[in-house]
Amino acid sequence: MTKPSLDKAPDDKALRQVISNGIPPEMPGAWQLTEREVETVAAYVRSLGAIPPELVPGDAARGARVYESQGCSGCHMVAGKGEGFGPDLGNIGARRNAAYLRRTILEPASRYRRDSCIFQRRRPLARGLAGYGSTKTHSRSS
Secondary structure (H helix, E strand, O other), X not given: OOOOOOOOOOXXXXXXXXXXXXXXXXXXOOOOOOHHHHHHHHHHHHHHOOOOOOOOOOOHHHHHHHHHHOOHHHOOEEXXXXXXXXXXOOOHHXXXXXXXXXXXXXXXXXXXXXXXXXXXXXXXXXXXXXXXXXXXOOOOOO
């Protein structure tokens, strides 16, 4: 899990461009930085992903069966399948570590802002799995 990979900046040149130019409209560019400062920020960003891979025991096929049987695709997407109401879980292991994922699944309320609302699907879920939604997004009842 967790590998150093950035979708918008697969190499150092692209990362420097993202820092300088931003990602409109989400992230403004750092126009005030010199070329050397941009290089320094890029090196720092790359260092954040320089962690050893986390080996996690488990059975991926069993996890896929749980995901399917519990109706997770009613809110999440993986490999382009499912609904887009919740976060896309494709490649989630590259973005979050095992401890974060475990806690988010077992204690979902511990991870969200106050203006988010926690919901539980009407169908019983394994170990109390739940989800969340922002009050600023559309709502959906199951």
